[in-house]
Amino acid sequence: MSTERHGLKAGTTSADDSDGAEDSSTGRLLEIMARLRDPLHGCPWDVAQDFSSIAPYTIEEAYEVADAIERGDMTDLRDELGDLLLQVVFHARMAEERGAFDYGDVVTAISEKMIRRHPHIFADGQADAPDQVRRNWEEIKAAERRAKAAQAGADAPPSLLDGVARALPALQRAEKLQKRAARAGFDWPSLGPVWDKLDEEIGELQTEITAGAPPDRLEDEMGDILFVLANIARHLKIDPEAALRRTNNKFERRFHRMEEMAATMGRDITAMSLDELDALWNRAKEEERKRAAVPSPDQA
Numbered sequence: 001m002s003t004e005r006h007g008l009k010a011g012t013t014s015a016d017d018s019d020g021a022e023d024s025s026t027g028r029l030l031e032i033m034a035r036l037r038d039p040l041h042g043c044p045w046d047v048a049q050d051f052s053s054i055a056p057y058t059i060e061e062a063y064e065v066a067d068a069i070e071r072g073d074m075t076d077l078r079d080e081l082g083d084l085l086l087q088v089v090f091h092a093r094m095a096e097e098r099g100a101f102d103y104g105d106v107v108t109a110i111s112e113k114m115i116r117r118h119p120h121i122f123a124d125g126q127a128d129a130p131d132q133v134r135r136n137w138e139e140i141k142a143a144e145r146r147a148k149a150a151q152a153g154a155d156a157p158p159s160l161l162d163g164v165a166r167a168l169p170a171l172q173r174a175e176k177l178q179k180r181a182a183r184a185g186f187d188w189p190s191l192g193p194v195w196d197k198l199d200e201e202i203g204e205l206q207t208e209i210t211a212g213a214p215p216d217r218l219e220d221e222m223g224d225i226l227f228v229l230a231n232i233a234r235h236l237k238i239d240p241e242a243a244l245r246r247t248n249n250k251f252e253r254r255f256h257r258m259e260e261m262a263a264t265m266g267r268d269i270t271a272m273s274l275d276e277l278d279a280l281w282n283r284a285k286e287e288e289r290k291r292a293a294v295p296s297p298d299q300a
Contacts, residue, residue, distance in 0.1 A: 029085070030103055033093045051094060058087040059167070070245075116140065160184055171240040174230035191235050198228045257284040 036046040061084045068076040089103060096102040117140050119125025120133065127133045141163065149158045160180045164173060181187065188194050205221040213221075233240040258280040262269040269277070 026103075029089055030093075033086075033089045037093055037097065046090075049090070049094075051091060054087065054090055054094075055167075058084075058091070061087050116144075169241055171226065171230050171233075171244065174227050175234050175240060178231055178234055188231075188235075191232065194228065194232050194235060198225065198232065201225045201228055254281060254284040254288070257287065 033046075035041070036043045039047060061080065065077065065080045065084055068080045088106065092101070092103040092106050115122045117137050118133075119140075120127035120136070125136065127136050142158075142160075145162050146158045149162070160183060161177060164176045164180065166173070168176065178187070188197075201221065201224045205218065205225060208217050208221050230240050233243060258277065259269055261280050261283065262272060267276075269280075272280075
């Protein structure tokens with residue numbers, strides 16, 4: 001959307017940076033968002049949004065940042081970080097309109113949090129290795145949760161599971177819940193019992209399917225299987241979300257190759273039999289295997 005349409009000329013900065021706290025580029029972005037949200041002269045779409053309607057875009061932009069990183073595309077990463085920053089500015093603007101907080105408060109809060117959680121840098125804490133830094137971080141977070149609960153006057157004592165965001169992708173949240181529970185000793189000591197649990201859960205799903213169970217029962221049993229798989233990934237120190245993204249990319253890549261091979265044969269892939277599709281899939285797999293076996297010029 002053109003900035004000229006909202007009264008700003010490309011290449012200019014805000015002329016009315018009231019507090020001087022933000023640099024010219026951040027101040028200009030804040031002014032653009034304020035103009036977009038203006039009830040009388042703003043963009044109808046932007047004015048109509050609220051926290052709930054914008055939240056899915058915020059999540060999407062975070063994933064697009066991750067995608068640019070995974071592809072190693074620095075130009076895209078710059079652009080996607082800008083899109084993610086816009087989401088922060090959007091939410092902060094809506095909060096400011098409600099009198100809750102503004103962008104400056106957001107920056108102040110995260111600055112204070114970083115200082116508080118890095119006592120080995122900004123105070124007299126000790127942490128000589130990454131593992132110690134991580135342990136300190138988690139201990140400080142736990143103390144913050146207890147203080148927050150006390151301030152809110154919560155009747156129930158704080159839980160080890162407090163603070164694991166419900167909006168996280170399900171596999172990622174499962175892993176985090178399991179890590180928290182493991183701190184209380186609620187964890188299998190090795191992978192052996194986890195494999196047994198996986199076999200048990202698969203058997204329970206098969207039993208429900210045979211019995212003609214309703215969809216909600218099948219969903220429940222399927223969830224149990226996925227939860228155990230997340231536990232296996234945790235024991236192997238594998239990010240289950242990253243692992244599944246990798247497999248999704250692999251499937252997409254191979255299926256594109258299948259489409260290419262079908263087109264070369266003059267065939268419509270949607271009209272091919274399952275046996276024919278399996279043959280194309282196996283050819284695509286074999287091509288990848290051979291490419292992986294060929295050393296790169298740097299390795300030769």
